Amino acid sequence: MSTPGRPPRKCRRIVGVSTKMYFSADKTTNFTSTFSSNLNDLLEPERLKIASTTDVFIIPDFIQLRGVIDSLRSRPPNLGGTESILVGAQDCHWEDYGSFTGEVSPAVLAAVGCRIVELGHAERRRLFGETDETTAKKAAAVVRNGMIPLVCVGEVSQPQVGTEGLEKAVEEVMVQVRSVLAAIADKEAEVILAYEPVWAIGASEPAGVDHVLGVVRRIRENEEFQARMEGSVRILYGGSAGPGLFDKLKSELDGLFLGRFAHDPEQFVKTIREVAEA
């Protein structure tokens, strides 16, 4: 059910996982194979319904990216293959080619079949000095190369309960959102924003539902957000997300971005089903 007074959103749901740097090479291979065959089983009875309403993505580490794409390509579309599972990267550079030792080109990612690039994750901002400026330049490069930027935004500290706490969080998050939207001139370009309160990442439970809904509602009301083509910017929640959460967030959120609570492929598939059916 949508928020009273707000028309239902016209966009596909989306749910996915980043494996960050948690998995060994073998674990990524096994995870991909188990998860895609579980998804196959899940999709079989209600295949068309789920495949027609929901996007699923997996973001492995750079080394495993190509192998994951190839292994999903060997499955039929809409049955756990690459047509129904978008494979993403955890970062990229803002230039396509050049003297940038150790960096990964968005042009190369696009050429090997990568569909989504995650940018500005809190861990990259905190540990590797990523800023709103570099994140925005990377988002523009991802769009330029025909992929979808998945940009992480979120306030650093847990706000105090109440209106003032919410306002401070909104203020912090809107700076990040504005910076990304300003860098992407094409108002129809597909963008995914992952609202990930930094204090809820790696925690034992997600941020409170009222807080998440409050922040995301404010993102949706923003002028720059509303200037985009309807449905082109989807918003996910991330930060200790897992099964049992999406139903409480569905009035404002388009899906979930999972971490640890999707490491078990069965839990991941369970969450996909919940997001698709909510």
Ligand SMILES: O=C[C@H](O)COP(=O)(O)O
């Ligand atoms: O990339 C995913 C998010 O950072 C959430 O991770 P988490 O669910 O393990 O807290």
